[in-house]
Amino acid sequence: MVADPRSSALVENFAGQWLQIRNLAGVTPDPVKFPSFDDGLRAAMKRETELFFGAVMKEDRSILELIDSDFTYLNERLARHYGIDGVSGSAFQRVSLAKGSGRGGILTHASILTITSYANRTSPVIRGTWLLENILGTPPSPPPPDVPSLPSARADGAPRSVRERLEQHRANAVCASCHNTIDPLGFALEAYDAIGRWRTTNGGGTPFDTGIPIDASGTLVDGTEVHGLAGLRNVMLSRSDQFVETVTEKLLTYALGRTLEHYDMPVVRQISRQSAPDDLTWSSLISGIVKSTPFLMRRSES
Numbered sequence: 165m166v167a168d169p170r171s172s173a174l175v176e177n178f179a180g181q182w183l184q185i186r187n188l189a190g191v192t193p194d195p196v197k198f199p200s201f202d203d204g205l206r207a208a209m210k211r212e213t214e215l216f217f218g219a220v221m222k223e224d225r226s227i228l229e230l231i232d233s234d235f236t237y238l239n240e241r242l243a244r245h246y247g248i249d250g251v252s253g254s255a256f257q258r259v260s261l262a263k264g265s266g267r268g269g270i271l272t273h274a275s276i277l278t279i280t281s282y283a284n285r286t287s288p289v290i291r292g293t294w295l296l297e298n299i300l301g302t303p304p305s306p307p308p309p310d311v312p313s314l315p316s317a318r319a320d321g322a323p324r325s326v327r328e329r330l331e332q333h334r335a336n337a338v339c340a341s342c343h344n345t346i347d348p349l350g351f352a353l354e355a356y357d358a359i360g361r362w363r364t365t366n367g368g369g370t371p372f373d374t375g376i377p378i379d380a381s382g383t384l385v386d387g388t389e390v391h392g393l394a395g396l397r398n399v400m401l402s403r404s405d406q407f408v409e410t411v412t413e414k415l416l417t418y419a420l421g422r423t424l425e426h427y428d429m430p431v432v433r434q435i436s437r438q439s440a441p442d443d444l445t446w447s448s449l450i451s452g453i454v455k456s457t458p459f460l461m462r463r464s465e466s
């Protein structure tokens with residue numbers, strides 16, 4: 165099934181739904197702060213994720229390669245956006261990534277980094293929430309009503325970093341209960357700006373650069389320290405059971421065409437556990453789903 169050309173529909177539809185890259189069509193970064201963003205770049209961002217996801221699935225690689233991989237797909241426009249040399253032309257090509265390149269896996273895709281940002285800046289809160297929902301399967305509680313917006317500057321008018329503003333926000337005990345879980349994960353991706361470019365300072369060398377160095381570190385509620393992309397990958401891979409169960413849940417939801425109920429969860433856990441002996445390959449996961457009772461007993465729309 166995975167090798168069949170018709171599986172491309174699974175790539176586009178499932179990846180678009182699970183990873184939310186279909187939302188990219190409605191994202192409009194601030195044209196003043198991000199003048200390089202246009203429809204061509206938007207399309208390239210989406211295509212990279214689709215091609216990469218498709219390769220991992222069709223080559224029956226480990227599901228964990230979605231988190232950490234040594235290759236991606238780029239055309240010249242997107243390669244230039246990432247600062248990667250040696251790619252020319254509008255056609256996408258498979259590109260090997262050097263260790264320490266700051267790229268590799270969906271967490272570094274501009275598509276994901278852009279849809280989890282505001283139009284004019286990054287958002288550790290949106291990114292952290294996306295990771296909890298879509299990678300670890302532990303979505304935070306919705307925010308309470310009438311949450312005040314983040315302050316934009318100090319009293320003396322000096323620029324305030326997002327980190328500083330969130331620290332003040334967490335001073336409220338009600339806000340801290342969720343933000344202590346969300347923010348450290350989001351901070352780990354702060355070295356990527358609101359359209360997925362690498363940066364070392366708040367404005368990444370643009371005219372809007374405040375000069376504030378990027379601090380991509382954080383401490384999880386269990387005391388684990390996370391430093392940048394490498395630290396975030398380690399956290400995600402150390403919780404691979406959660407990730408595999410999340411992917412299983414998302415894929416079963418897609419296969420059934422309905423929201424999962426509490427009575428479906430034992431099946432999700434069973435399928436994800438059965439995938440482990442097969443090195444967590446896509447074929448083992450899909451096989452488990454199509455053989456599951458919920459899938460075999462699903463009702464036709466007719």
